[in-house]
Amino acid sequence: MGIQLIKKHLYSLGLFFFSLLLIATELSAATGSKDKKAEESSDGSRYILNCSECHGFDGNSISSEWPNIAGLNKNYMIRQLEDFKEGKRANKEMTQIVKEFPSDKELTSLAKYFSKQKVINPNTPETIKQYSLVDLTLGEEIFTGKRIEYGIPACSACHGKEGLGDKEGKFPRLVGQHIAYTIKQMKLFRSKERSNDTPAQMRNIALKMDDEDIESVAAYIAYMNIEKD
Numbered sequence: 001m002g003i004q005l006i007k008k009h010l011y012s013l014g015l016f017f018f019s020l021l022l023i024a025t026e027l028s029a030a031t032g033s034k035d036k037k038a039e040e041s042s043d044g045s046r047y048i049l050n051c052s053e054c055h056g057f058d059g060n061s062i063s064s065e066w067p068n069i070a071g072l073n074k075n076y077m078i079r080q081l082e083d084f085k086e087g088k089r090a091n092k093e094m095t096q097i098v099k100e101f102p103s104d105k106e107l108t109s110l111a112k113y114f115s116k117q118k119v120i121n122p123n124t125p126e127t128i129k130q131y132s133l134v135d136l137t138l139g140e141e142i143f144t145g146k147r148i149e150y151g152i153p154a155c156s157a158c159h160g161k162e163g164l165g166d167k168e169g170k171f172p173r174l175v176g177q178h179i180a181y182t183i184k185q186m187k188l189f190r191s192k193e194r195s196n197d198t199p200a201q202m203r204n205i206a207l208k209m210d211d212e213d214i215e216s217v218a219a220y221i222a223y224m225n226i227e228k229d
């Protein structure tokens, strides 16, 4: 074998190994991007059944026992889920679910999924009529800040004129929620059983409100038109 031939062989051997290396990198890049794609396409749908029995498949719950979570701000929901998990917000059902949930990443994906669903106002004049203390004029006055001399600031100041909440998810949307849930939360803030509203913004307001105030403003909110959404 002449020197030239050995050189040629070595050259093709080099090429061979070089192409092996190329294939290997390409392969690893391909699997890498596959993983990334799987991650990106994780829209929480795998675990919707963990939530849908109470909150419905599209986040519109079947019963006023459970809140509508459709179209709620993603950041707000993630914070609530964390609070349930860390025991900062107490609720037997939710605490058990988030504690046993397989992964935080999937929980975040679910929050994202539900935030993209369209909320349907579940309230009807019949459901609202179940509350005997409702005075809609009073409800409007409270919502728009005309009861400030009683220490009740305008709900609209934080939750927005139309009760749609803010973009960052600090102040949740109030419209499109079951009236029963709104009343329940106001009473939980008043009794401090719900205390994850740091720094006590809702607890301080609810303390100034009697049952008539709470039912009235909840009814006013329940009648607000979510179609402006």
Ligand code: HEC
Binding pocket: 050, 051, 052, 053, 054, 055, 065, 066, 067, 069, 072, 077, 078, 080, 081, 090, 091, 093, 094, 097, 101, 110, 111, 172, 184
């Ligand atoms: C067994 C019924 C049940 C199941 C299943 C359930 N939830 Fe809930 N969820 C509730 C109840 C009840 C509340 C209201 C707690 C309260 O009154 O403070 C709630 C509240 C919430 C809230 C807070 C809403 C708000 O406006 O502050 C979010 C977000 C939420 N659930 C998300 C989920 C997700 C995501 C799942 C699935 C992983 C899920 N829930 C499964 C019963 C359930």
Ligand code: HEC
Binding pocket: 079, 142, 143, 152, 153, 154, 155, 156, 157, 158, 159, 170, 171, 172, 173, 174, 182, 185, 186, 196, 197, 198, 201, 202, 205, 217, 218
């Ligand atoms: C100074 C700001 C501020 C004002 C004014 C305010 N809120 Fe809130 N509200 C908040 C914040 C912040 C939260 C979210 C707390 C949390 O992160 O858990 C909240 C949460 C709520 C919730 C719970 C929503 C849910 O999905 O669980 C209800 C109901 C509510 N507010 C009703 C009202 C009503 C009714 C008024 C007027 C009487 C009002 N708020 C005025 C700041 C405010």
